[in-house]
Amino acid sequence: MSILNYYMKLATIPQLVANALCDRSCMSVHELPYSVYLHIPFCKIKCTYCAFNTYVNLDDLIEPFVRALINEIAIIGAGRPGHRVDTIYLGGGTPSVLMPEQLHRIISAIRKHFNVSPDAEISMESNPSDLDVAYMTAVRQVGINRLSIGMQSAHLPELDLFARRHDHPTVVRAVDAARRGGFDNLNLDLIYGIPNQTLEMWRESLNAMLSLTPEHISLYALGIEDGTPLKNWVETGKLPAPDDDLAADMYELASDMLDAAGYEQYEISNWAKPGHECRHNLQYWRNLPYPGLGPGAHGYAAGVRYHTILSPQRYIKALERIDTSLEFPRTPAVDHAVVVDRSAEIAETLMMGLRLTQEGISRETFRQRFGVDVLEHFPELAGRFAAHELVTVDEHMVRITRRGRLLSNMIFRELV
Template identity: 45%
Template sequence: MTNPNTSIYIHIPFCKHRCAYCDFNTYAGQEDSIPAYVQALINEIEFVGQRAEQMNIHTVFFGGGTPSLLSAPQFDSILQALRSAFTFTPDAEVSIEANPGTISPEKLKTIREAGINRISFGVQSANTEELRMLERIHDFFTVIEAVSTARKAGFDNLNLDLIYGLPEQTPASWQTTLQRTIDLHPEHISAYALTLEHGTPFGRWSSKGLLPLPDPDLAAEMYEYAEEFLESKGYVHYEISNWAKATAENRTQNAESNSSFLIPHSSFVCRHNLQYWHSLPYLAFGAGAHGYANGYRYSNALRIKTYIERLIHPSSFIIHPFPLSPATVNQHKQSLKDDMSEYMLNNLRLTNAGVAESDFRLRFGRGLLDVYPKEIEELVNNGLLEIKTTEVLKTSVVYRLTKRGRLLGNQVFLRFV
């Protein structure tokens, strides 16, 4: 399957404070390296861009870490390098993750003018004690102020990130967080269950009995409540952990088609993340960034210092095929089996769209039931997958997770690994 549009992920690994639950490639106390890091990013962008064939970039995502620690001129210089190296579509979605405690009116105004048009604020909770336990540097009053400031700066596409299933979190506390989040009228909401990752302070504390283990049954109840509550407030549950506000156009189209399987790009879905979930190509820049393009899955050096050194003083005798760069430390040339497996894992996360038989055949030249007959049959019989047809997809059968399947998603995904 060919697609003219490509996405770009840029990793900013700097944080003021590394939260106790965080397992991302982030570092606190290294802000002095930001100028050199930005120059290394620009070098990597130029290096990869020189080897790229003509491609249209329709989404860019600055993730972290805390990208909002960068100054507006630094964002501007990175975006200028991207626009010099690649062609942007006129309606490109350019997102930034931001900690509510690290933004100012002037910074938001200038990054909006630079071309960033979507913000994802890491809210996590509206409860003061829960934020303190998570070691966040903001409170919910800061969130309210950040949202208000972003609106005044011209941002009309905001995402608020939440976490549920926290140790000792109550259903009432979670419901309050959802209500207070809705009161801010975000266009998009992401809600993730807390996972206790090995090597994090949360992971160590829980293994020693110093932190209560989250209750998985209670977390499931919280997830189900979020599904019902957010739907009642006009949000479309389009991916396991993501909800987008339905526009008037969406509601009209879905009513006419009697279907909510497909959500057009005119709505507030995160188009960048859809690139991942549709198993489409994306370039990656920055320390520890992972990419998928030209048949390669690849990742960069993790450490900030190592990343900078590789881009400031690259090894000239090494040949790097597109999209690899001097920062690349891991690469894997995908097989057809790899691509089919990852397609299933990613696309099944889309709760409405699911996996369409016609799309699978178009992309891989084989029928879905030719490749995964036993897996599909077992999952349907166990009530984890359902078979649907729609007016939108008249010629194709669609397989998607049932409500029970969404709660037991990992059990489903394991069938295709």
């Protein structure tokens, strides 16, 4: 693509988003199609950096959990029967611990209670150790059409540090199995900023990943989360603390390498071949509705933000029967729910929208949604943030700059 075409394309994207709202007669965002998130809270091994709501050694609960999840789908569906669903995302945890027959029952339940678009994006996260051709073929036949594989690193010492179940040859075989099984939309995850990781090791992991030609790439800076073995090792001096400057150099290196390989960065941590942006995650970043189901899932629908019970045992108990007496999107599995007021919705929309490096925040779309110009609400965007070249502001758009991406957490903190 020529530079001129590239910039013309960037200029067109926000207008398309504005049109998407206007084509629907500027309807409330809560009437727009849903993205449904399903949290599968089981893993075979707990990784040393992981603070997600996920559990090991609970295989006996998997089938009761599937039955409870199907009941939860029925309850949520009863609140908005036939509402259009454009994307479904099975995350976790490790959804690839489920059998194809269980995945089939879950997806069929969503199809029964909602109007799932014929071209819906249906994604599943997976562990490379679980993927062979027979499994991939069966998963593809269930209707799952986008697969995310947790590669994390190409280096065995780094994978061992994380207690991952795989080595790099396993990832190569998993990608091959997914391709043979019919997947033409693959994401690979990598982690950077790992203790003792050098820039050269990071370059090798990136090259190993690029040689597998995924359609989509997610890169995450390693977080040292409370309650994890990794945090304990850093606190007791067994591991060096992450080096923020080196992590920033790794991010810059990745941006250059992925750009050279033909990937477009469309979000702070995400790159895609043109047309392969993750539609489900775009729904989050546009602050549009996404019912969340499963233990510890977060959801946002009908102006309510909520999360569900963390414990799989309590979740299963709460959903033994289909109880539709609560007001949508609440179910017996919802642990906490708050109505999002206008000022919180504005702040969330700004923070999420700034993550979208190309699309940014359309001033027109923002005005349609909130009746106010984003710069009137956040004058510092056009003031000190633009002066320090952290964001760019023009007549139509507000976007974070390449420099601003490195300081995004500070920008979000100061704005909201």
